[in-house]
Amino acid sequence: MHVVNFKLTSIPKYSCSFHVQAPASVNVTETRQIIFDLLTKGFANSSITIKVLPDEISILHIEPGSCPEDTTLTVYGQYMWPSIPAQDKYEMKCEKGNDAAIRLCKIDDSTDEAIWDPPDLSMCEKITTDINDLESVTVTPNNSADIVEMIENLLLNRTDLSTSELNTVLQKLSDVAHVGIMTTQLANNVISVVSNLFVSTSFLAEATNEILSITDQVGNRMEFSGDYHNTTVPSLALQLINVDPLIFQGLTFGVSSFQTGFPPEIFLNQAFADQSDSGTVASISLPVALETFFPQSSRNRVQFQFYGIENLFQDHYSNLVLNSYVVSASVTNASVIDLRDPVIITLLHLQPKEDHDTVQCVYWNLERSHGRGGWDDSGCQVKFSNATHTSCLCFHLTHFGVLLDIAKTPINHKDDMILTVITYLGCGLSSIFLGITLLTYMAFEKLRRDYPSKILINLSGALLGLNMLFLMNSWLASFNNYGLCIAMAAILHYFFLATFTWMGLEAINMYLAFVKVFNVYVPSYILKFCALGWGLPLLIVSVVLAVDKNCYGSTHSVTPAEDFSSFCWLQNDIAFYVTVVAFVVLILICNISVFGVVLVQIRGMQLSKEASRCSRMLHELRVVASLTFLLGLTWMLAFFTWGPVRVPFLYLFSIFNTLQGFFIFLFYCLMKENVRKQWRIHLCCGRFKLNSYSDWSGSVTLGGRPKSVKLAHTPSETTSERKISKSSQKEEN
Template sequence: MAGRWNLLILALSLSLSLAMSLECPPGFSFEKQKCIDYDECSNDEDYPEEVGPCGENAACFNTFGSFYCQCAEGFRSSTGNRNFSAVTFAICKDINECLVDSGICGLNAKCFNTMPHYSCICDEGFISTNGVERFRHGDNVTCKDVDECREEKVCGQNATCVNTPGSYHCVCNDGFGLKSGKSNFFGNQEQCEDICMIDTTICGNGTCHRVASGLDCACHAGFTNYGNKGSRCTALNCDIFKDMKNLTEKFPVAHDLMMQLKKNCLELTESENPTELDKEDPLTRLLSVIDKLLSSGAINDNTKVSTFLYMVEELMRFIGPFMKPPGTTRFSTHTDVQLLLHKGADLPQGAVTLSSKAKQSRLDILLETAAGDPSYYPGFTTVSLLSYGNLEDFADGFFSGMKSQVEKSYKINSKVVTVTVSNRNTSHLKEPVNLTLYHLTKTNESNHTCVFWDSSVEGGSWSARGCNVVKSTPEYTVCSCNHLSSFAVLMALYEIEDKFELQLITWVGLSLSLLCLFICILTFSLIRSIKSPRTTIHLHLCICLFIATLIFLAGISRTGSRVGCAVVAGLLHFFFLAAFCWMCLEGIQLFRMVVLVFNTSFKTLYMMAGGYGVPAVIVAVSALANAKGYGTEKHCWLDLKSIWSFFGPACVIIIVNIFFFLITVWKLAQKFSSLNPDLDNLQKIKTFTITAVAQLTLLGTMWIFGCFLFEGSNIIISYLFTIFGSFQGVMLFVMHCLFSKQVREEYGNILSRCCAPRKKSYSDLSYSHTSKAHASKSTQDTGESRI
């Protein structure tokens, strides 16, 4: 019985102990009848000693009731968190410090990643400041260059060592070189030898001598290195002087220069090592010849333009190498030239810019382009930019090489320039050159074309082949061309197409105007009863328009003779301007009659001075300033440079007459209201409109349409200008003769005398004229306008 009780007590105690142990929270264990913290980081049989509960490369930290993990230095958890638990399945990965911070090792050193850290090692040619091979950031260690040139004879004889950061190279001394042709070498790879022994052809047609300064080439007879002793000797080419007959015939003034240069060239071919062309400056002499040719007018057709430009290009290329480096800048009456010269055995490189002093042109070119093929490099490079003062006047109009376009013609709008380089193969350049040409006439229209002179097209013409417009502003145009020659910028001009309808209107209108103006001249000169200061103005206006119209019909297209065409243009300029001056006097007289209402007449001398003296002065000044502006390729009229010597005064007169027109229309509107109160409004408007249009026609204000033709081809403006311009004589006859009651009465008397069976006696006729004259004077004294 006692044994059973003992067993029962033992079972109860075990059950109580188990119950108490089951009640401890996680991280605790039941020991000695209580829950105590369990150290999860302690090693046991569940984890290998080198790993632990946190895995590899991680440290375990126990806490009260739990624990956490941290990656070791140089590692980062896969979750990105600093602290993590084993249940997250995070692992610790190595940090690649070389990728995180690319400059962690500093300059001239490479970073190598290790576990768990990294190492820095200096680049080849460098050494650490403390002598250690490996270091880390924070050790206060840097890499410094190793001066390999401190070692004696590192480059051998006849060479110089050049230290570079992390390395070095050897350069041969003057007069020595490498058989490989390289400019430098390392260590004992090669040895520097006498340059004259390495390459026996280095001087070309000359004898090589090694001197202290390097190389000296003594050229044979007929060859030269243009004073650059270190360059190969090339043949002195005198072929450009062989064909003298054509040049002598076209430009006798250039004959003496060509003969002298030919003589100098031949003398140099017979001398040893020639370096100087002539004691006199050949470039100055060439510019003097160009001035004479451009001022004499000898270049008067496209074949002569071609010959002239060819001569200039060849002579500039021939003279250039004999100039002194680095070049020169010259100016004369009609030329502006800048020449750049480089001499040396090495091929020049880099971009250069040449520009004219007068800001007419600018050239941007690579020296490699100017020098040409390195295998044929003669030891010098020349680049020249020559701008002509007035060659555009002689070279204008030759556009057969341009693609024809409807309603468009061309005119040169820049100075003509010639670009010359020592490279003779410039027909197709690898790198195009940029040429900036400034406009002679500023315009907002982007209608400019880059062109060059092509001698192969019909004796010579401007052509756009191989040239493109890079940029165009009102002031200048930038051209890009893949060849070199003489260049210019063309401005497109829009012309009115010669339509049959416009021609018909012009010829019919001018023919009728001639007839009507002739009748007006007879009327105002023979009928004494209507004579007055105002009819005197009418008479001279009709005379000027009659002569101008007659000359226009007879000679506007007579362009065969340049002198005759210029005379026709000058006469048209004078008589049309005179007509405008008489129109101005007409407006002033009308203003005095309608507005001021007093009968103070102009003195005849003043009228003649204003009507003929002013246009004579304008024409004289214009002709002296630009005599070549009279006569164009298609018409005997003013060119664009001189056209404003006509349209300028004409526009001033038109503006003045418009002012008079507005004043007189205002006064006429008042008179219509006061003198005709019984007329209805429609009749007043009709009469007023006819009067206003008549005033506009008589005062020449319809010519303002001609100014708008410069903006482009506008068919409406063209028809308006043609109609009002052609029929102005008819309108003058209608307004001054048919609308004048007094003139109509005189016409009726003349017709009645011609048709009546009995003619009046001389006394009757005199009485009739006298009475009419008194009536006319009475009417004029009132100051009322007949219109």
């Protein structure tokens, strides 16, 4: 190709350029002469005159290069195209048939570079390959349609796909759904292939999650004109609606008629329907309140799906029997949480319900059965049920165990409700008594003279913050404010880490007091503890926010029979297991070690006392119980919430940990002699009021240090050889 630059003498302020394509055999000199002869002829009419001066003609040669080697896989076979110069054609024999496949190496008009035209395979015959051959194929935007067509041909009349063949097909369909140019034609073909899989294999139940993911992705990425698009194929329907939030009045999608193996007859109403027609096979109604969740910066698309195949949803770990078809709904790019009005799902019974039959509303939980999926009724309840239909409502409440839910496996609705009640009662009770504990130690200066009391104040403050934020979490999440939810989750994370950090510092302080009794002077001891106790959690949370603030957020979905969760917490599994689980494990290992050492020391001290065996046992039990709650050892219960014992341990976890603040008050306020004295001195009147401070010197908190000794932490019982003072005995007893 050659480019000619010239000027128009009649309009000197303009310059023009044009392209002249010449055969590759024509050299630059010949081309220049051809162009020169044409231009110097000039041009004139009544309005314009063009005259080109010979010395202003410049001709540049642009080399477009060659088309690179390329490989294409189609239903006509695999073809490997060699590198050829621009404007050349390459022919090769069809893999099947006597004709040739042709491909042109053309010049791109916009870049002047050589690019391949799509191959012309119209003269070739289609071939049959093996499904396993697809494993070596890389899916690209250009070959997506060909690969789907090839899979469609390979599935014709197949009813015996093996597990490996099924996985291969699903992997390629998933790749197409993610990278293909999702036109309506390509999307319809993918959905059609998914429908064909329903009758092509007996291993369908092993691929439920993958199939659901593919259909979701196709619906989210499909480009279509207008406001509606639907695809109906045997046993499967996909309905897409681009909605306008300003005129949104709810949506109702359903299937009015369906026979297994045939495309369902669907309907769509732009209004919320509290009750569907009795003849409906399946329906799902989205309320008007859904409009508040539509994203503002992108399209507002609602996607409905219907699956008329029971074999797709088989939970081998549950005794539930599916007695309806499955319908679902989702909102693209939206976080739907805590809807003011619930979604209503109405389903036709495949077998009429008898009087003695029990009906449950369930949803397909992708995380159950080690990621294979399974039925779950968490957060769902039956609205009504008769012999032919059941209507479901879905709600969700949050229990304390979600803070350290390592298994992340939902529980049934009844247990969830009970655990939620325990959580809110326990957290509320603990918050009240933690507040009393803080006020007591802050108001009475003599109570906070020693290090253990100062650490207890900080621990109580962190634990109070954790309980209060947990109680407010769902309420603040109900505002559906993305930024507010991130802030709430980050602050809750901070107080969670601060609570464990102070429990760890409490253990370190005990170790220094009971093991490293002498020569442990640390300047600015409490100041350093405060810097670590409040600073380390702030550093961890700041790093998480800096790496990806979207690690925080709320669990959300609007699928049928699925819960509408409204709890702001860590949503990224890596961040959760690193900054929560790993952090808790390290603190608990430290605390358990100190717990054992301290018990041995106290046991030795008690043996040196002249007391009855029963008295010693009661004292040791009290010490064990108080240290267990002070060091947070009850949080270990979270690591046993697996399998068949998951629910019982969740009950224990919720009871003991929500009441941790109450037990701290019980052991370190109510059962402390010196604390009770301060209450009687300052709060009581009449015969209950105490006016003497005579016994104060011997009633310091267990592990407190005298002012005159500069130790990190020196208990009033310093060595096992010395008898515990009478005043200390009075406090402990």
